[in-house]
Amino acid sequence: MARSHIAAALAIASLGLLITFHLISQFGLPSVGFFRFSYDPDDTTTAPGQIPILPPVSQPSAFDHEPVYLLGVGKADITGPVVEINLMGYADPNQVGSGLRQRLYSRAFIVGSNDNPEERIVYLVLDTQSGDTAVRHGILEGLKKLGPEYDCYGKSNVAVTGTHSHSGPGAWLNYLLPQITSKGFERQSYQAIVDGALLSIKRAHESLAPGYLTVGETEIYNANINRSPFAYLANPKEERGRYEHEVDKTLQLLKFQSAEDGKERGVLTWFPVHGTSMLGNNTLISGDNKGVAAVLFEKDMQSLEEGSNGFVAGFSQANVGDTSPNVLGAYCEDGSGEACNFEDSTCGGRTQPCHGRGPMFRKADEGASSCFEIGQRQYLGAKALYLSMVTKGRLLSGPVRSYHTYRDFSNQTLQHPNGSVVNTCPAALGYSFAAGTTDGPGAFDFTQNDTGVPNANPLWSVVRNFLREPSETQKACHYPKPILLDVGEIERPYLWTPNIVDIQILRIGQLLIIISPGEATTMAGRRWKEAIAASASTLAFTSSTSNEQDPPVVVLGGPANSYTHYIATEEEYGIQRYEGASTLYGPHTLNAYINATTSLLPHLFYPSGSKHPIEPGPDPPIHTNISYNFNSAVRFDRAPFFKQFGQVLTDVAPSYQRGETVRVTFVGANPRNNLRLEGTFVAVEHLQGGKWVTVRDDSDWDLVYRWRRTSTLLGTSEVEVTWEVGEGGGKVSGGLYRVRYFGDKKDFGSGDVEAFEGVSGVFGIE
Numbered sequence: 001m002a003r004s005h006i007a008a009a010l011a012i013a014s015l016g017l018l019i020t021f022h023l024i025s026q027f028g029l030p031s032v033g034f035f036r037f038s039y040d041p042d043d044t045t046t047a048p049g050q051i052p053i054l055p056p057v058s059q060p061s062a063f064d065h066e067p068v069y070l071l072g073v074g075k076a077d078i079t080g081p082v083v084e085i086n087l088m089g090y091a092d093p094n095q096v097g098s099g100l101r102q103r104l105y106s107r108a109f110i111v112g113s114n115d116n117p118e119e120r121i122v123y124l125v126l127d128t129q130s131g132d133t134a135v136r137h138g139i140l141e142g143l144k145k146l147g148p149e150y151d152c153y154g155k156s157n158v159a160v161t162g163t164h165s166h167s168g169p170g171a172w173l174n175y176l177l178p179q180i181t182s183k184g185f186e187r188q189s190y191q192a193i194v195d196g197a198l199l200s201i202k203r204a205h206e207s208l209a210p211g212y213l214t215v216g217e218t219e220i221y222n223a224n225i226n227r228s229p230f231a232y233l234a235n236p237k238e239e240r241g242r243y244e245h246e247v248d249k250t251l252q253l254l255k256f257q258s259a260e261d262g263k264e265r266g267v268l269t270w271f272p273v274h275g276t277s278m279l280g281n282n283t284l285i286s287g288d289n290k291g292v293a294a295v296l297f298e299k300d301m302q303s304l305e306e307g308s309n310g311f312v313a314g315f316s317q318a319n320v321g322d323t324s325p326n327v328l329g330a331y332c333e334d335g336s337g338e339a340c341n342f343e344d345s346t347c348g349g350r351t352q353p354c355h356g357r358g359p360m361f362r363k364a365d366e367g368a369s370s371c372f373e374i375g376q377r378q379y380l381g382a383k384a385l386y387l388s389m390v391t392k393g394r395l396l397s398g399p400v401r402s403y404h405t406y407r408d409f410s411n412q413t414l415q416h417p418n419g420s421v422v423n424t425c426p427a428a429l430g431y432s433f434a435a436g437t438t439d440g441p442g443a444f445d446f447t448q449n450d451t452g453v454p455n456a457n458p459l460w461s462v463v464r465n466f467l468r469e470p471s472e473t474q475k476a477c478h479y480p481k482p483i484l485l486d487v488g489e490i491e492r493p494y495l496w497t498p499n500i501v502d503i504q505i506l507r508i509g510q511l512l513i514i515i516s517p518g519e520a521t522t523m524a525g526r527r528w529k530e531a532i533a534a535s536a537s538t539l540a541f542t543s544s545t546s547n548e549q550d551p552p553v554v555v556l557g558g559p560a561n562s563y564t565h566y567i568a569t570e571e572e573y574g575i576q577r578y579e580g581a582s583t584l585y586g587p588h589t590l591n592a593y594i595n596a597t598t599s600l601l602p603h604l605f606y607p608s609g610s611k612h613p614i615e616p617g618p619d620p621p622i623h624t625n626i627s628y629n630f631n632s633a634v635r636f637d638r639a640p641f642f643k644q645f646g647q648v649l650t651d652v653a654p655s656y657q658r659g660e661t662v663r664v665t666f667v668g669a670n671p672r673n674n675l676r677l678e679g680t681f682v683a684v685e686h687l688q689g690g691k692w693v694t695v696r697d698d699s700d701w702d703l704v705y706r707w708r709r710t711s712t713l714l715g716t717s718e719v720e721v722t723w724e725v726g727e728g729g730g731k732v733s734g735g736l737y738r739v740r741y742f743g744d745k746k747d748f749g750s751g752d753v754e755a756f757e758g759v760s761g762v763f764g765i766e
Helices: 005-016 022-028 133-144 187-206 288-302 368-392 431-435 459-468 472-478 522-537 570-575 589-599
Strands: 036-039 069-077 083-088 096-100 105-113 120-126 158-162 209-220 250-258 264-270 307-316 330-332 354-356 400-408 413-415 421-423 483-485 500-508 511-515 553-557 648-650 661-668 682-688 691-696 703-711 716-724 735-746 753-759 763-765
Touching (some): 069 307, 105 288, 105 307, 120 400, 133 187, 288 368, 307 368, 682 716
Parallel strands (some): 264 307, 511 553
Antiparallel strands (some): 250 264, 661 716, 735 753, 735 763
């Protein structure tokens, strides 16, 4: 998360110096020891952009024994309002939704002990910017209402992770800071996520059946780079020397297989790359590159014999903090074409011209082509690994365990690795936070790598002090971070960022999953995983099928459960680039997380049924019922004079070639009237055997829905549908097609919502 919302917040606060209520002014403006498979993405044996349909594979004889786990997978739609709501991620108040490129989903994975079905874990992968305190609370409260058979799911064993897409609707988060640019808290946006997550859990629960889990890993070499290498180089040379790359190139995959018929039920992967392929000028909703990867894998498996109905592919985030999908590097978009300054990512001393370049950056499509390419690279790497695991994957066995507690990170006391006693601090953000990153530069005169006395305009310290002037104790605690926003100590009208954080780890046999509420940088994630692996290895980490000690497999998933911004190493923190400036709780934040998680690790190794309760810790505040909302509701819809809803305004051409774009415009209505969850706004239909069959819908990357308000006073609007024929990885057969639009209008007088449809003319694909 970033970037220019800090600029918006500070500009708003400046106006607050001139008026009485600063709140109104703000809202008024707006290692692992298992099988490794190396995937070479440069080996293109198929045409560029073509998704291979891989042949069925035989089932492994290694699985000819009693099933090990109860497994369930489920998927549900969580697409919130696709128009008129600020997108969550770049935090630019001008980036307001205008349509939909690909629907968002919650993907649920349940693993239970076959010997003790009450021992289960739920891992959710949401196509959102992050997990969230209020969203998780809503999910847990909803589970209580589903009946006694769901009593086994609760705080301890439910993990809510986000893919870190920066292209989903915002206004659903619990704390004030991310609400500023989205003009508050929008219940419709929040409820779509909560309800969809619950539905995905329900579907996973109802699908529970005996099965096997296999784990493996591969390398994907051209899907991520480090966007803050200057900070990474501050880590000890000896430590850096143990790794080949400045980011983790490893994708880890957990395969779910049915014991009954041997069919594949799902995959859950972890790979670190920011969800910033779609650029800051994009206003179409999507799950960014991980959403692309997941849908490609799922649609591929639907065509294969070994894939079960309802196959679910979760592409979870990992130690994502300093990664970028803009793999060509960062360059100055000021006409010079030069590389950005290495230390602070500026061009001529300014942050704004410095932008990362994705693999297809020359296409002026708001990053869509680069997004699809980075998603496809993850999918292809995961699919190659999946096929290799038929006989060479590592079969998991052993107990299912979990723990969860809350810790107040505003003042945690812990022992530093050097033996000294140190503390964390109340949350605060540094000046370089406002500078943004090469994925999304900030505004004004802020720059990265700004330590000690900030080099920004002194006016910003006046603005800061108007909100809250940090104490000398707070400044010393966060040093060398110059504090711009003392967010952990501002409680008006409610808390701006969390001080209470989630501490959670899940265990499935030899697999340990760290649930990280913040974006751990590459090296921070490596240290955290190594610490957990080392501690686990001392806790008699043995397989239930072997007397020999099995090395643990440790993965990190997040940002999850809440959003605590970044987790940088102490050395990276000292550089105060964006990631260090966004590390909320001071230089010892990472060590505090490591200390908290390792100290509770023995709870994952106690015998089944033994009672070793964990103190739940202080509950975080839930702001859903007190949050402000300055987003306008839909008042009404009207068709233009002498027109009808769904009427075609600009029709299709008679025929198209592959590679061309079909375009049609309808008289529309506001899509916030009906989110059409589990449905679609638009569809492409193919005439087959005399019947119209849907071959594209909102889940497809190449079918795009755009909405435009033509008159606020009259309530009129238009919908443009484009189909990029042959793009997005799907095959297109020749024949006759048409486009169908599904809308819902709100009556001016009664406020009732009524559905309608529109259909284009028929066109041919040659």
